[in-house]
Amino acid sequence: MLSKKSKWVVLLVMALVMVLVVAGCNSGKGDAGKTQGSADNKQAQETKTVTLNGAGASFPYPLYSKWIAEYRKVAPHVTIDYQSIGSGGGIKGITEQTVDFAGSDAPMKDDQLAKAPGQIFHIPTVMGAVVITYNLEGVKTGLKLTPEVISDIFLGKIKKWNDKAISSLNPDLKLPDKDITVVHRSDGSGTTNIFTDYLSNVSKEWKEKVGKGTSVEWPVGIGAKGNEGVAGTVKQTPGGIGYVELAYAVQNQLPYAFIKNQAGKFVEPTLDTTTAAAAGSAANMPEDMRVSIVNAPGENSYPIAGYTYLLVYKDQKDKDKGTELVKFLWWAIHDGEKYAKDLLYAPLPDNVVKLAEARIKQINYQGEPLYK
Structure with missing residues (x-):
């Protein structure tokens, strides 16, 4: 049997062991907390808004x-x-x-x-693709237009929809004796740049009188802001004609023209004909990638693309x-x-x-x- 003194020694030793165990547990929790906190901080940094x-x-x-x-x-x-x-x-x-x-x-x-x-x-x-869209009752997608006719319309030289220059290209259509209302962009516009770049390529008169750029002095017409504005104005204007990106014509259920390309073919603006326009220039793309692909060669190339x-x-x-x-x-x-x-x-x-x-x-x- 243990003496009284021995019992006290045993109790002291047990108490010391318990203290050490508790301290160790707390230390472990502290380290774990630090680790977790560090991980949380790292995750917060990685997902910074x-x-x-x-x-x-x-x-x-x-x-x-x-x-x-x-x-x-x-x-x-x-x-x-x-x-x-x-x-x-x-x-x-x-x-x-x-x-x-x-x-x-x-x-x-x-x-x-x-x-x-x-x-x-x-x-x-x-x-x-930049498309020529119009508002003519009974005339759906597929009106045929040449570069010469397009430039003359936007120069204000062709004023009526039944002008012989248009009707001769579309003998199967009954075009109305209606004034043409040109709708163009009123704001600085890359769509305008593509369109006027095309007109400058196909018309010497346009190049000399108007030129190309994001904003030009339009000979005729009314202005509207954005592709949205041009599409909306054409839709609300009987006899209207304008230029918009293809998606805007489709979204607004507006018809668009088939345009005669450099190869002499009337081409519908589609993904394939837009890609064809880029194919020729892609091989010679400059390092800074600033390039024009309007009036591109190729039988299936749509001529107003960018x-x-x-x-x-x-x-x-x-x-x-x-x-x-x-x-x-x-x-x-x-x-x-x-x-x-x-x-x-x-x-x-x-x-x-x-x-x-x-x-x-x-x-x-x-x-x-x-x-x-």
Whole structure:
């Protein structure tokens, strides 16, 4: 039997062991808490909320709206806002750095690029067709028009729908003795740039009197803002004629013309004929990807087509925004392309995707590439 003194020793030893055990448990909990806290902090950093603001071309707006909705599912911590204000507004915004990226169907000119505070990249996203749409009772899609007739209408030289220049091309149609009302863009517009680039290619008179650009002095007509505005005004104006991106004509159930191309064939604007227009130029695409594909050679080429671009700075000022912008751009030219056809845009040719990839990989923050 243990002595009284021995019992006290045993009790003290047991008490000391319990103290050590409890201390050890608390220490373990502290370490675990630190580890968990560190993990939580890391996760919070990795999912930091970022907002990207963009504005510009209305030409690709239906597709960009779809992209933004789909990308939200991929990256819920990134909020992207894109305002359809016209290419001119987009170029102004990116130059003044009031947006993180801009949309434009008109490649920036050398003098515009020189005014920017840093190097701007043109990232092509898709190709689209600019169609001639009209409002004539009983006349559906398929009115035939030549380059000469189109330029004369927009110059104000052909004033009536039953003018012989139009009726001779469409002997099966009963065209009305109705005034032609030209509807054009009132805002700076990449769609206007593509259309007037085409007119300048096919008409010497247009080139000399009006020229090409995002905004021109129109000889005749009424102005409307955005592709949305032109489509809406034509729809509400009997005898109206205007130019819009193909998707806007389809969405507004407006007919559109088949246009005689360089090969002498009347061509319907479709995905295939838009892609055909790009095929010839794709092999000779310049490194900066600023290119015109209007009046392209080829039997199946639709003559009024163009690329649309996202404009971004090579050197980003905000690392978090720059990182997420690069991720979105990469997603857009790969996963995003699958949404193009349903919205009547032509996806990028493979070699153009490669050129765009090379540009995206050069986007950096303080010299550090943001593509990982």
